[in-house]
Amino acid sequence: MCGIVGYLGSRDAASLLLKGLHRLEYRGYDSAGIALVSPAGKLNVYKCCGKVSNLEEFLDGKDISGTTGIAHTRWATHGVPDNTNAHPHLSQSGRLALVHNGIIENYRILKDALTESGFSFKSDTDSEVLVNLIEYIRDSSGCDLTEAVRLALRKVIGAYAIALVETGNPDRIIAARKSSPLVIGLGKDEYFLCSDAASIIEYTNDFVYVNDEEIAILERGKQLRTVTLDNEEGHIDIRKLELSISQLEKGGYPHFMLKEIHEQPRTINDCIRGRINQATGEVSLTGVLDNMDRFLNARRIIFVACGTSWHASLIGGYLIESLCRIPVDVEYASEFRYRNPVIYKDDIVVAVSQSGETADTLAAVSLACKAGAFVFGICNAVGSSIARATDSGAYIHVGPEIGVASTKAFTGQVTVMAMMALVIGRRKGTVSNEDYDIISRGLLELPEKMKEVLKVSERIADLAKIFTYAHNFIYLGRGYNYPTALEGALKLKEISYIHAEGYPAAEMKHGAIALIDAEMPTVVIATRDHTYDKTVSNIEEIRSRGGRIIAIVEQGDDKVSRIADHCIEVPPVPECLSPIIVSVPLQLLAYYIAVYKGRDVDQPRNLAKSVTVE
Ligand code: M6R
Numbered sequence: 001m002c003g004i005v006g007y008l009g010s011r012d013a014a015s016l017l018l019k020g021l022h023r024l025e026y027r028g029y030d031s032a033g034i035a036l037v038s039p040a041g042k043l044n045v046y047k048c049c050g051k052v053s054n055l056e057e058f059l060d061g062k063d064i065s066g067t068t069g070i071a072h073t074r075w076a077t078h079g080v081p082d083n084t085n086a087h088p089h090l091s092q093s094g095r096l097a098l099v100h101n102g103i104i105e106n107y108r109i110l111k112d113a114l115t116e117s118g119f120s121f122k123s124d125t126d127s128e129v130l131v132n133l134i135e136y137i138r139d140s141s142g143c144d145l146t147e148a149v150r151l152a153l154r155k156v157i158g159a160y161a162i163a164l165v166e167t168g169n170p171d172r173i174i175a176a177r178k179s180s181p182l183v184i185g186l187g188k189d190e191y192f193l194c195s196d197a198a199s200i201i202e203y204t205n206d207f208v209y210v211n212d213e214e215i216a217i218l219e220r221g222k223q224l225r226t227v228t229l230d231n232e233e234g235h236i237d238i239r240k241l242e243l244s245i246s247q248l249e250k251g252g253y254p255h256f257m258l259k260e261i262h263e264q265p266r267t268i269n270d271c272i273r274g275r276i277n278q279a280t281g282e283v284s285l286t287g288v289l290d291n292m293d294r295f296l297n298a299r300r301i302i303f304v305a306c307g308t309s310w311h312a313s314l315i316g317g318y319l320i321e322s323l324c325r326i327p328v329d330v331e332y333a334s335e336f337r338y339r340n341p342v343i344y345k346d347d348i349v350v351a352v353s354q355s356g357e358t359a360d361t362l363a364a365v366s367l368a369c370k371a372g373a374f375v376f377g378i379c380n381a382v383g384s385s386i387a388r389a390t391d392s393g394a395y396i397h398v399g400p401e402i403g404v405a406s407t408k409a410f411t412g413q414v415t416v417m418a419m420m421a422l423v424i425g426r427r428k429g430t431v432s433n434e435d436y437d438i439i440s441r442g443l444l445e446l447p448e449k450m451k452e453v454l455k456v457s458e459r460i461a462d463l464a465k466i467f468t469y470a471h472n473f474i475y476l477g478r479g480y481n482y483p484t485a486l487e488g489a490l491k492l493k494e495i496s497y498i499h500a501e502g503y504p505a506a507e508m509k510h511g512a513i514a515l516i517d518a519e520m521p522t523v524v525i526a527t528r529d530h531t532y533d534k535t536v537s538n539i540e541e542i543r544s545r546g547g548r549i550i551a552i553v554e555q556g557d558d559k560v561s562r563i564a565d566h567c568i569e570v571p572p573v574p575e576c577l578s579p580i581i582v583s584v585p586l587q588l589l590a591y592y593i594a595v596y597k598g599r600d601v602d603q604p605r606n607l608a609k610s611v612t613v614e
Pocket residue numbers: 306307308309310352353354355356357358361404405406407494607608609610611
């Protein structure tokens with residue numbers, strides 16, 4: 001999705017901004033651009049369709065002088081991806097240049113009003129409307145630029161993160177945000193601006209997160225200042241962010257996705273470290289323990305999430321219901337936020353998000369907060385909007401996930417949910433000591449089991465070659481592994497563009513079984529859980545209709561291996577942790593099929609890593 005980088009200091013802005021844009025590439029985009037204010041105050045704007053490398057070529061021989069600038073990667077929302085719709089957008093006079101993430105929902109009304117006042121527009125974007133609105137307010141009222149930005153933003157309905165520079169002033173960048181991420185990095189006599197702190201981490205560890213409906217004024221030689229849309233001086237809260245650059249690089253792997261799949265033994269370890277006592281198996285999760293009364297008295301737990309995080313939430317729902325005996329609803333955040341849902345004050349809403357910036361999930365959080373529910377976040381990105389908007393939470397600590405297809409975040413989310421369920425279940429007395437021990441030991445063993453399961457990589461690569469031809473896939477699973485089947489299908493869809501559906505294995509016979517033939521491979525999760533025999537029967541049903549079966553089975557399985565065309569073995573783990581292990585071969589299968597099909601694995605078409613618009 002769109003990305004913003006800005007810089008004001010003494011370094012060469014162009015090269016720094018381009019590097020920042022490269023770091024944002026993983027988020028998905030279709031065009032890129034840059035605005036630089038030269039030392040003499042000249043405003044140079046360059047932009048073009050396609051990759052950041054196209055922009056770099058385009059800049060060759062152009063005036064890119066200056067130590068102040070803003071830059072952008074665009075993921076089209078209003079208007080096709082082309083050079084004109086790319087950001088930055090200039091105001092009609094050419095004096096202001098603006099980059100914008102998000103969507104201005106009332107842009108049509110604003111555009112009509114500006115057109116009546118004599119403005120004309122070059123692009124189809126909502127962003128060009130905003131820069132002209134700012135210009136109009138400044139010119140008609142004679143106020144200064146910060147005030148014009150404030151007054152303009154008060155008229156705007158929607159979500160935004162913006163940065164603005166102007167002709168004649170290489171000493172100031174104005175930025176603002178509402179429901180779209182924006183952070184300011186503090187250096188020595190220099191400011192960095194970004195929609196994703198990770199992309200400027202090589203310059204600083206000191207960050208100020210711009211608050212919702214706040215304007216930040218970055219001025220050369222002056223302290224950072226913020227002002228709210230109500231014109232109140234903001235408070236500057238500097239936070240430390242520790243991340244290493246190596247976490248943002250491929251480390252010898254051909255793709256981030258493959259690196260992230262292989263990182264999972266370590267990321268699971270990072271996720272449980274300090275939370276499970278190696279000797280006693282006792283689990284502690286501060287965010288839950290600190291709010292235990294709320295969990296013990298919760299009428300209901302509602303998970304809200306999107307995509308992969310929603311799949312993890314389904315598993316979280318099974319875990320909480322089974323181990324804590326608390327009723328659970330699992331909701332798509334996008335539906336929940338607009339459905340006028342019944343939310344009780346003694347409900348707990350758990351928002352699950354890797355990026356912590358997903359617009360729908362963030363809106364669901366804000367709705368739940370307004371309704372008075374206790375809101376708990378399960379996020380990966382430290383300091384992200386959802387992490388900050390929730391009452392409490394638990395980070396999954398799997399490190400930056402760059403590949404658009406989520407992998408290590410999914411296994412981290414389920415791991416945190418399993419720990420949550422154990423902590424609450426123990427205090428509620430709903431989980432037996434025996435189950436508690438089995439599951440907490442199972443969690444501790446996960447990193448080693450992950451290493452074991454990754455050994456199937458080559459076998460899966462071979463299997464992927466056989467199935468690269470397929471146009472459709474079905475994924476089946478039961479119980480905890482029904483969401484895993486959904487997740488397996490999503491992985492394949494996203495990066496290979498092959499149509500894939502996930503089903504509860506037993507639901508097949510109510511319709512989808514009509515699709516089965518020799519051209520439709522079925523991936524069945526058939527680990528030895530309490531519905532194992534039922535799943536075996538489902539495999540028989542597919543086989544007798546000529547379907548081809550790839551089964552994920554436990555090591556030593558001899559039943560399924562006799563009836564499936566291909567079996568992939570995984571080590572045994574407690575049933576409720578099975579999705580964490582089983583998802584790995586499914587990630588690898590999707591990955592290798594996509595590679596054999598020549599797809600852009602890390603940046604699949606039309607997708608964005610962090611979906612900050614509705
Ligand atoms: O950052 P989030 O976890 O909130 O993102 C939610 C979805 O957009 C995300 O999981 C998406 O479905 C991934 N591309 C899945 O691989």
